[in-house]
Amino acid sequence: MRKLLLTGTMLVALTGSVYAGQCPVLMQKVDEALATSELAEADKAKVMELRTKGEEQHAAGQHAESVATLNEALQALGQE
Numbered sequence: 642m643r644k645l646l647l648t649g650t651m652l653v654a655l656t657g658s659v660y661a662g663q664c665p666v667l668m669q670k671v672d673e674a675l676a677t678s679e680l681a682e683a684d685k686a687k688v689m690e691l692r693t694k695g696e697e698q699h700a701a702g703q704h705a706e707s708v709a710t711l712n713e714a715l716q717a718l719g720q721e
Contacts, residue, residue, distance in 0.1 A: 664699040667711035668692060674718040688714050
């Protein structure tokens with residue numbers, strides 16, 4: 642039972658690490674796409690709001706949520 646619990650804990654920790662590494666890459670993609678984007682100002686503001694939220698979630702350790710938010714920003718930019 643102890644071995645099973647340890648294995649489960651390790652899987653959760655590794656999954657969080659995978660998401661943590663994606664956040665900065667996604668933030669950079671948003672920044673690059675936004676720099677060349679021809680979106681209307683209101684749409685750019687929405688993307689920046691999502692990017693800021695994603696960065697805050699990353700800083701708070703909410704990596705899965707951050708990845709989802711940053712992917713939403715990329716979709717608004719027509720990426721991915």
